[in-house]
Amino acid sequence: MINSMMIIGGVTLFVALGSLLFRPRDTQWVKNLTRPSWLVFEPLIPFIWTIVFAGGALSATIIWEQDPGSLKTCLLMALYLLLEIVTVAYIPTTLRLRSLTVGTVLGGSGVILGVLLALVVLPISGLAALLLLPYVLWSPVGTYTTWEMIQLNPESI
Template structure:
């Protein structure tokens, strides 16, 4: 039998590959946008998201190992999956539609669902809920940054 951490890690990795739906044309649009002066951490964003995805996969693994195969666990795995899908869809959809508002909406939906997930996971495992903190901390920062980009680039809102 394949260990749960390998399956969860593989699913996380495969979904994260969805970010390759970004085309060079889409990236050019985003690169030309004006940015806030305080946005000095932009080169670190891929590293930040890697940490967030690893933490989320670790959280899901802990939940699975606490109550393997139960209906509640399967529902939580589905919620982990939805949160990751929304997270991965954020950038490609924002770039494809050239709409910062789209990115902001997806950021807010992801945050709300992650809060629900953390609340549901907390009674099962405090550590699993704690591992969701990087997402819960970073997502409002990313969403706020997108909102600031909208303010600086109203033609691309």
């Protein structure tokens, strides 16, 4: 039988690959955008998101193991999946539509879903909620950065 970590890890990887669904010409658009002067940590962003996704996958695994196969667990897995899809949709959707507003809305939706998920899993497992903390802390930074870029690039709303 396949264990829960393999399934959750596989789904996480499969959904994360969706962030590659952009065209090379879309990246040129984002390269030309003005960034906030305080955005000095941009090269670290892929590593930060790796930590965030790993924490989310581990959190989901803990929740799955608490009550495998129950309706409650299935609904929580759907919420984890929705959060990952919204998060991963940020890059290809923002680039394809060339809209920082869309990115801000997706980022804000992720913030709300991440906080909601952390609060829902907290009574089930404090560790699972703690593993969502990187998302809960980092996602608002990304959303704020995108909003700030709208101020610097008003033509890209």
